[in-house]
Amino acid sequence: MNTYLIKNATIINEGKQFVSDVYIKNQRIEKIGTSLNIPGVKEINAEGKYLFPGxxxxxxxxxxxxxxxxxxxxxxxxxxxxxxxxxxxxxxxxxxxxxxxxxxxxxxxxxxxxxxxxxxxxxxxxxxxxxxxxxxxxxxxxxxxxxxxxxxxxxxxxxxxxxxxxxxxxxxxxxxxxxxxxxxxxxxxxxxxxxxxxxxxxxxxxxxxxxxxxxxxxxxxxxxxxxxxxxxxxxxxxxxxxxxxxxxxxxxxxxxxxxxxxxxxxxxxxxxxxxxxxxxxxxxxxxxxxxxxxxxxxxxxxxxxxxxxxxxxxxxxxxxxxxxxxxxxxxxxxxxxxxxxxxxxxxxxxxxxxxxxxxxxxxxxQIKDRGFIREGYFADLVLVDLNSAYEVNKSNILSKCGWSPFEGQTFHSQITHTFVSGHLAYENGTFNENKLGERLSFER
CATH class of the missing domain: 3.20.20.140 (Metal-dependent hydrolases)
Structure with missing residues (x-):
């Protein structure tokens, strides 16, 4: 299974901001802590970036x-x-x-x-x-x-x-x-x-x-x-x-x-x-x-x-x-x-x-094990650069219809990485489709 270590991210979660590492293993958040050292995993340097729950x-x-x-x-x-x-x-x-x-x-x-x-x-x-x-x-x-x-x-x-x-x-x-x-x-x-x-x-x-x-x-x-x-x-x-x-x-x-x-x-x-x-x-x-x-x-x-x-x-x-x-x-x-x-x-x-x-x-x-950055939860995570501007135009619109009500708008933040159930599905404009998303389940 894919394993990743996100280093030095500013985590936004449950009303708090704090700098920490996040270790992802077997689709889930295995460990949240500082100065984590996990041999043999892909490391992502997130210093200066913000990590949100997806x-x-x-x-x-x-x-x-x-x-x-x-x-x-x-x-x-x-x-x-x-x-x-x-x-x-x-x-x-x-x-x-x-x-x-x-x-x-x-x-x-x-x-x-x-x-x-x-x-x-x-x-x-x-x-x-x-x-x-x-x-x-x-x-x-x-x-x-x-x-x-x-x-x-x-x-x-x-x-x-x-x-x-x-x-x-x-x-x-x-x-x-x-x-x-x-x-x-x-x-x-x-x-x-x-x-x-x-x-x-x-x-x-x-x-x-x-x-x-x-x-x-x-x-x-x-x-x-x-x-x-x-x-x-x-x-x-x-x-x-x-x-x-x-x-x-x-x-x-x-x-x-x-x-x-x-x-x-x-x-x-x-x-x-x-x-x-x-x-x-x-x-x-x-x-x-x-x-x-x-x-x-x-x-x-x-x-x-x-x-x-x-x-x-x-x-x-x-x-x-x-x-x-x-x-x-x-x-x-x-x-x-x-x-x-x-x-x-x-x-x-x-x-x-x-x-x-x-x-x-x-x-x-009542979604099961999602929506928060918590150990044991699915690693649905988004890494954001809050100081990277880009303009929305037809060349970078991904929806099949090919247009957006935001065309011509300059945004001052960009999403750099998206993890879906522990899979790094999107990284700096490139998709990895080797693994697809999961069906949500509910605790009812």
Whole structure:
């Protein structure tokens, strides 16, 4: 098995910074200590660099099967690893939608053959597959995904009786996309009556409005409280929604948790003028005030985790008119860089980044032996040079779609090494694909 000794890294872990060595053996962290001397292993000089637990991304769309003209598990997992993401959880709105246990197993089989990163896949819920949902193996599947608002694919769950059944009987964590469809359709009709077919990206956050998000999120919270559901609300996009969540109890005791995404922490509605459809997501990027409140909620623990909602589409698809262009964009390669940029701006600490991208994911999803730099845990590790600048451009974008909403952005930090389950999968721009990622397991 591969063995490595990382020397003199500044470790960011569990609220602390300290300089130490890390010995990796048989996929796991064998020893953490100073002045370690292990004969016959590959040494990595990490002096001046920062060692983080690998980013666990609880919301990606890798488009396989059925939409592989946009992305594949193989290509996007590689982009993720280059971006410091060592584990991902992928969504069920592929083609066909992941609505049976057999289709879910098919995705795991693809990942086992093709994913450089560790992986898990959500079981999808629809208006009529509750029986299949209830068969989900809670120890080997990250959760159940419910679209309480329409997005890419046709998986809207809007039957209240069905929702009651899911929330009441779900055997594990339920993750929701929350936007009220009736409100969105009403807003869309108003804008169509006023502007006809001349809708623009700037209208997106007004059509998919704060009201649409809050109505749906508050409904989900009420349902979860009624049934005692373990609820996780994805991609919160408004300041108003952040007050639906508690920050006065330990995360391990929370039944209702929330996620913020990189694009909602970085962009605002002012950016539609220059970025247009390239920042068209569902839920929409909203105001600068919303963006600032989301970051505040991340810092004060109303919001528990940070993710990407990586959802690539082809350049040709995004260059269509607003009404025709699909929502979503690629983010896994640059999410960590964006957070480090916020660190350089004095907006978030390195310790908080590790907490919200790794520690809290492990706690929220009860992931076995990952998310922390601890002896005995899997060596999912990311080494970062916080003082190495580079510009995002088409020549260094790894996602299959070939574009990024961060094109032209200069980041002042670079990921130099990524270990996935003890395997050095990425080193200074070069991939080693001799060993693939592992399926995540859960202590439930």
């Amino acid at each position: 980013f666990i991304d609880d919301q990606v769309h890798f488009r396989e099967p059925g939409l592989t003209h946009k992305a594949e598990i193989y290509t996007e997992a590689k982009a993720a690893v280059a971006g410091g993401i060592t584990s991902f959880m992928e969504m069920p709105n592929t083609v066909p939608n992941t609505l049976t246990q057999e289709l879910l197993a098919d995705k795991y089989a693809i990942a086992a053959q093709r994913s450089l990163a560790n992986y898990s896949f959500f079981m999808g819920a629809s208006n009529d597959n509750l029986e299949e949902v209830l068969k989900t193996d809670v120890k080997n599947v990250c959760g159940i995904k419910v679209f309480m608002g329409s997005s890419t694919g046709n998986m809207l769950v809007d039957n209240e009786k069905t929702l009651e059944g899911i929330f009441k009987n779900a055997p594990t964590l339920v993750a929701t996309h929350c936007e009220d469809e009736a409100t969105i359709q009403k807003n869309l009709q108003i804008f169509k009556e006023k502007y006809g077919e001349n809708l623009t990206p700037e209208m997106h956050p007004l059509i998919r409005s704060e009201e649409a998000c809050y109505i749906s999120s508050s409904f989900a919270v009420d349902l979860a409280k009624k049934h005692g559901t373990r609820l996780h609300i994805l991609h919160i996009s408004t300041g108003k929604e952040t007050f639906l969540f508690q920050n006065d109890i330990p995360l391990k005791d929370k039944k209702i948790t929330a996620e913020a995404c990189i694009h909602h922490l970085w962009f605002s509605d002012e950016d539609y003028k220059t970025k247009g459809n390239f920042i068209k997501w569902n839920p929409a990027v909203k105001t600068a005030s919303d963006r600032d409140q989301l970051l505040k909620a991340v810092l004060d623990n109303h919001i528990d985790v940070i993710a990407t909602d990586h959802a690539p589409h082809t350049l040709e698809e995004k260059l269509q008119t607003y009404a025709k262009a699909p929502s979503g964009g690629p983010l896994v390669q640059h999410a960590f860089n964006a957070l480090f940029e916020l660190y350089h701006q004095g907006k978030i600490s390195l310790e908080k980044i590790a907490e919200k991208t790794a520690h809290n994911l492990a706690i929220c999803f």
